Amino acid sequence: MIGKGGFGHVYYGKLEDGQEVAIKVLDVKSTQGPSKFFNEVDVLSRVNHRNLVSLIGYCHEDNQQMLIYEFMHKGSLRDHLYGDPTMLTIEKLDWKSRMNIALNAALGLEYLHSGSNHSIIHHDVKSSNILLSNNMEIAKVADFGLSRLIYGEDHITHVTTDVKGTTGYLDPEYFTTRYLSPKSDVYGFGVVLLEIISGRMPIDSTLPNGNAWNLCEWVRSNLQAGNIDKILDPIVKASNPQIDVLWKVAKIAIQCVEPKSIHRPTMTKVVEELRVAVLQEGLNSSEYPQSDTYGIEDEYGSQIDPFNPR
Known part of the structure; x- marks a missing residue:
């Protein structure tokens, strides 16, 4: 077992x-x-x-x-971010490894949303459902027990009778309206990106400051103050990442966790932005094409300020 x-x-x-x-x-x-x-x-x-x-x-x-x-030999992203007592050795992930994992997972979600014959909403995107290969070079999205296939005119949203998912990763709009959409996956992925950057769990009630319990709000408030250094996992900081890449990934993540789904990017847009960040960091330059896209847009095509949720 x-x-x-x-x-x-x-x-x-x-x-x-x-x-x-x-x-x-x-x-x-x-x-x-x-x-x-x-x-x-x-x-x-x-x-x-x-x-x-x-x-x-x-x-x-x-x-x-x-x-x-x-079988995915290296367990889940969550295992490597926080440790798993059942695993004898846990490899700490440096910044470049985390960037590669993020892009791999984003590509899997993009395929679910727009690359298969039907639009599929994963419905439970979280760090424990992103599994890693033996060489840590490939990350794969797992656990489709809550997934939903969307047909025909319902390709935008899907109505559910009860809320399912994991606390900390749940789309707040889905929680209040019961309307599930691909943007619900985008929200969960945004939380995962914040975990990758900060090394912190989505909800941590053990912290003395209650205002810091919610990862999304804690990161947003620090970035609004221009203090990206405060949110960085020490392992990320020790990896000597490029500061402009850190800011870019942080902005992508914060945009993904916008309270209103209309203001979140699609997974296709997230993949484009992460590809640029990966190239800037000097990773897989031959595998991912160059792109000049730096701004994030909502689904209306308008530029947005990721630190002022609407």
């Missing part, structure tokens, strides 16, 4: 041909497990992308439900 989640226990395994796999076994006590099982099989049977975890197979017989995925 290598882990446990809301679905059930996760096991490491190896197929007859030697392929390593991760096997999620449904807990009979899980209330949402069966619906997540069928949803995940449905969604992952429709998609194929380098930055999405692949479903190898599944079992559904004799009251046994299992999902078999490709």
Whole structure:
């Protein structure tokens, strides 16, 4: 056994041909497990992308439900940001590694939103659902149990009867209106970007200053004051990042967590901006094309001030 989640226990395994796999076994006590099982099989049977975890197979017989995925050797982004006591060694991620992971995850989400036959909303974007390969060069989005396929005229939004997701990553507009959209994923990804920059959890009630509990508001207030140094994870700071790249990624992140979805960029726009940042930092210059796009626009095409939410 290598882990446990809301679905059930996760096991490491190896197929007859030697392929390593991760096997999620449904807990009979899980209330949402069966619906997540069928949803995940449905969604992952429709998609194929380098930055999405692949479903190898599944079992559904004799009251046994299992999902078999490709095995991601280095665990989740969350493990490496905050540590996981079940893992013997945790590699601390420097700034360039974090930038590469962010762009990889963004590419996976962009594909879900606009690259497959149907628009798919992941619905649970968070650092624990971004998994890392053995060489730490590839990051993949995982866990599609809450994902939603959007058809026809419903490609913009999807109405849900109850709120599902993870505290700290939930789109506030979705929380109040029950309207789920691709911009809900953008919000969750923005929180992940802030975690990458700061090394802080989305909600931390252990802090003495209650105003700092919410990561989004804490970062926004510091950036409004021009104090980017205060929000940096010491590991990021020790990586000697370019200050203009730090500001660029921070602005992308803050724009993604705008309270109103209309003012957030699309994942396609986020990918464009992160590609520019990656190039500026000297990463993968041959893989990602040059771009002169620096300003972030909302879906109306107007330039926006990311530090003054509307």
